[in-house]
Amino acid sequence: xxxxxxxxxxxxxxxxxxxxxxxxxxxxxxxxxxxxxxxxxxxxxxxxxxxxxxxxxxxxxxxxxxxxxxxxxxxxxxxxxxxxxxxxxxxxxxxxxxxxxxxxxxxxxxxxxxxxxxxxxxxxxxxxxxxxxxxxxxxxxxxxxxxxxxxxxxxxxxxxxxxxxxxxxxxxxxxxxxxxxxxxxxxxxxxxxxxxxxxxxxxxxxxxxxxxxxxxxxxxxxxxxxxxxxxxxxxxxxxxxxxxxxxxxxxxxxxxxxxxxxxxxxxxxxxxxxxxxxxxxxxxxxxxxxxxxxxxxxxxxxxxxxxxxxxxxxxxxxxxxxxxxxxxxxxxxxxxxxxxxxxxxxxxxxxxxxxxxxxxxxxxxxxxxxxxxxxxxxxxxxxxxxxxxxxxxxxxxxxxxxxxxxxxxxxxxxxxxxxxxxxxxxxxxxxxxxxxxxxxxxxxxxxxxxxxxxxxxxxxxxxxxxxxxxxx
Amino acid sequence: xxxxxxxxxxxxxxxxxxxxxxxxxxxxxxxxxxxxxxxxxxxxxxxxxxxxxxxxxxxxxxxxxxxxxxxxxxxxxxxxxxxxxxxxxxxxxxxxxxxxxxxxxxxxxxxxxxxxxxxxxxxxxxxxxxxxxxxxxxxxxxxxxxxxxxxxxxxxxxxxxxxxxxxxxxxxxxxxxxxxxxxxxxxxxxxxxxxxxxxxxxxxxxxxxxxxxxxxxxxxxxxxxxxxxxxxxxxxxxxxxxxxxxxxxxxxxxxxxxx
Ligand code: SF4
Numbered sequence: 066x067x068x069x070x071x072x073x074x075x076x077x078x079x080x081x082x083x084x085x086x087x088x089x090x091x092x093x094x095x096x097x098x099x100x101x102x103x104x105x106x107x108x109x110x111x112x113x114x115x116x117x118x119x120x121x122x123x124x125x126x127x128x129x130x131x132x133x134x135x136x137x138x139x140x141x142x143x144x145x146x147x148x149x150x151x152x153x154x155x156x157x158x159x160x161x162x163x164x165x166x167x168x169x170x171x172x173x174x175x176x177x178x179x180x181x182x183x184x185x186x187x188x189x190x191x192x193x194x195x196x197x198x199x200x201x202x203x204x205x206x207x208x209x210x211x212x213x214x215x216x217x218x219x220x221x222x223x224x225x226x227x228x229x230x231x232x233x234x235x236x237x238x239x240x241x242x243x244x245x246x247x248x249x250x251x252x253x254x255x256x257x258x259x260x261x262x263x264x265x266x267x268x269x270x271x272x273x274x275x276x277x278x279x280x281x282x283x284x285x286x287x288x289x290x291x292x293x294x295x296x297x298x299x300x301x302x303x304x305x306x307x308x309x310x311x312x313x314x315x316x317x318x319x320x321x322x323x324x325x326x327x328x329x330x331x332x333x334x335x336x337x338x339x340x341x342x343x344x345x346x347x348x349x350x351x352x353x354x355x356x357x358x359x360x361x362x363x364x365x366x367x368x369x370x371x372x373x374x375x376x377x378x379x380x381x382x383x384x385x386x387x388x389x390x391x392x393x394x395x396x397x398x399x400x401x402x403x404x405x406x407x408x409x410x411x412x413x414x415x416x417x418x419x420x421x422x423x424x425x426x427x428x429x430x431x432x433x434x435x436x437x438x439x440x441x442x443x444x445x446x447x448x449x450x451x452x453x454x455x456x457x458x459x460x461x462x463x464x465x466x467x468x469x470x471x472x473x474x475x476x477x478x479x480x481x482x483x484x485x486x487x488x489x490x491x492x493x494x495x496x497x498x499x500x501x502x503x504x505x506x507x508x509x510x511x512x513x514x515x516x517x518x519x520x521x522x523x524x525x526x527x528x529x530x531x532x533x534x535x536x537x
Numbered sequence: 538x539x540x541x542x543x544x545x546x547x548x549x550x551x552x553x554x555x556x557x558x559x560x561x562x563x564x565x566x567x568x569x570x571x572x573x574x575x576x577x578x579x580x581x582x583x584x585x586x587x588x589x590x591x592x593x594x595x596x597x598x599x600x601x602x603x604x605x606x607x608x609x610x611x612x613x614x615x616x617x618x619x620x621x622x623x624x625x626x627x628x629x630x631x632x633x634x635x636x637x638x639x640x641x642x643x644x645x646x647x648x649x650x651x652x653x654x655x656x657x658x659x660x661x662x663x664x665x666x667x668x669x670x671x672x673x674x675x676x677x678x679x680x681x682x683x684x685x686x687x688x689x690x691x692x693x694x695x696x697x698x699x700x701x702x703x704x705x706x707x708x709x710x711x712x713x714x715x716x717x718x719x720x721x722x723x724x725x726x727x728x729x730x731x732x733x734x735x736x737x738x739x740x741x742x743x744x745x746x747x748x749x750x751x752x753x754x755x756x757x758x759x760x761x762x763x764x765x766x767x768x769x770x771x772x773x774x775x776x777x778x779x780x781x782x783x784x785x786x787x788x789x790x791x792x793x794x795x796x
Contacts, residue, residue: 074728074730077728077730077731078730081730081731081734390716390717390719390735391728391731391735394731394734394735395731427724427727427728428724428727428728428731429721429724430684430717430719430720430721430722430724430725430732430735431595431684431721431722431724432684432688432716432717432721433684433685433688433689434684434688434715434716434717436688437688450594450595450597452597453595453596453597454597454598454599455597456597457596457597457598458597462596462597466596466723466727470592470593470596470598470601471601473592474593474598474601474604474605477556477587477588477590477605478587478601478604478605478608480584480585480586480587480608483587484584484587487559487560491560491561498794499794499795500794500795501794502767502789502792502793502794502795503763503764503767503792503794505768510726512725512726512727512729513725513726513729513764515729515730515733516729516730516732516733516736516765516768517733517736517761517764517765517767517768518763518764518765518767518768518792519760519764520561520760520763520764520767520791520792521792521794522560522561522562523561523562523563523564523788523789524563525563526559526560526563527554527558527559527560527563527566527567528554528559528582528584530563530567531563531566531582532584
């Protein structure tokens, strides 16, 4: 996907004026947010689980090299292959090579953010493969030729009406002529179309919610079962994952699973939770003949070494964006890349650079709600501030903003000067605004008065009044 | 509960006025002083104070932030308590100053400052043990929680407890209490369209309660919400909670003109 994070402001303005998107976003907040709240209420040990998860993941990250090697050894023992990719480019090449060697024609994909991160579909299509998304949301987006707008519910921005139109126009060539309007009928039609794709597929590519070091297994959770079909039906299975997906034990995975569904969709557990380990054994009824795991770095080891390390605890539940007032107003596409909301505002600048994604760490009121719901206690506002610090030190923020800040700080560090300037300024403003009590426009405060009035000050400053009273 | 008797035992409080109260709403500073004195404190307002440094901190400018933090430390470290009518500035002093000096020889002094610094309302309730303040205000009120107060300092029950004791006042909660009003310091001027939508939603939630008055404990939120209400022609009165508790909510409300 070609990033559009640079245009965050314009993207956001457009999103704010799109009534269908606004309606869709309201639903999200009510559905997922209320669902998580109910789960939280129902599970007294929720906070204890968050603490434990933070601990387990910190320990894992502390020993990440060892756990990754342990995982690799187990995968090889079970007959699978592990491929290491340090960049997105390498990951694409590895996947295309595997498909070529398999002599594949048709490739199916289960939903995976790593697939989006490296742009697997584009690479495969360019190499001549037919790729089909099997997650309903991703399938809709594939037909619509749009990127996902949410990491858990990728097509959350689409209304049912839009989906009806989309299926009606795109499924016609497959012999479906009726424009369906019922939710269940739309799902049934998609299932029918996809069923055929499953049967024709040579290669299935899925993501991984966790990789388990002690067993060499990977875990995926879905509500549609498409992940299981994608990983069992085709002859070759490819798992794409990143280095931060590994956890030491099955026990650890089950701890995180208890948090994942509850935080993501308000489900105690998702409809399908599947553990796969290696290729089909002689005694197995089904499964792939070849089992590959592609493990991606893509700037994660940089994060591991620095202040942004806590971000690697992320289990991609989406709770931070569901509870984010900015995401809730502008939706995922405004962020311009595949990771939106608070977690995306940390990840995107790391992966694409601050030049491309410099808006994202700033487009946040630092209200902190994301951090209070994050199941692995990532201090997201603090990480966004860390990125702002990098921007400041590298002089990437606007010259006017920097200059304004410096002048203000210079004066604020000289209290007597500050107090005489502010006393004068406030007295004048108070006089001018006396009658109305507010200003509709104010020089140098255009950002404020564009959308709201500026209340007039009461009179002179507190400090000036206080001094006067004391002298009397 | 602290003894409110003899002057020798009066806790000495340094009032951190906060820059927005200093500039826009001095009456909140006077209300805070009144409340603290009523509660038996000796109150002083150090003159060498300006701002806690949050605008610099949230812009990633740690150097200026540290300089401003040092200014606060020097002005306030000799008091028994530091109190401010703001959850946001207090969150800065309590939570973020120690982080900024984590690797620094001044850390212990900033930790000590952090430990004795309190937001006004939670200071009255949690530290001084006050459960009721005599005041009256005729009106139907709704209360907006500031994000820093709510999440950094856990201020939620305290203002409600004190408001419940005010004569003539009835409180209706607004929907989405834990959602940000869109102020966010520099955020509100950098991303006005988004901030404006957030403020509009909060104004609508407040209006839906039928309240004639909106209260909060942070001037940032109050200026934002009053400004949005005035722009939309909503005539809800907007005050800082300290003004109501100190029986000083008879002046023009925030953003209201003098007739
Ligand atoms: S940052 Fe936390 S809340 Fe957000 S997606 Fe990751 S785990 Fe979930």
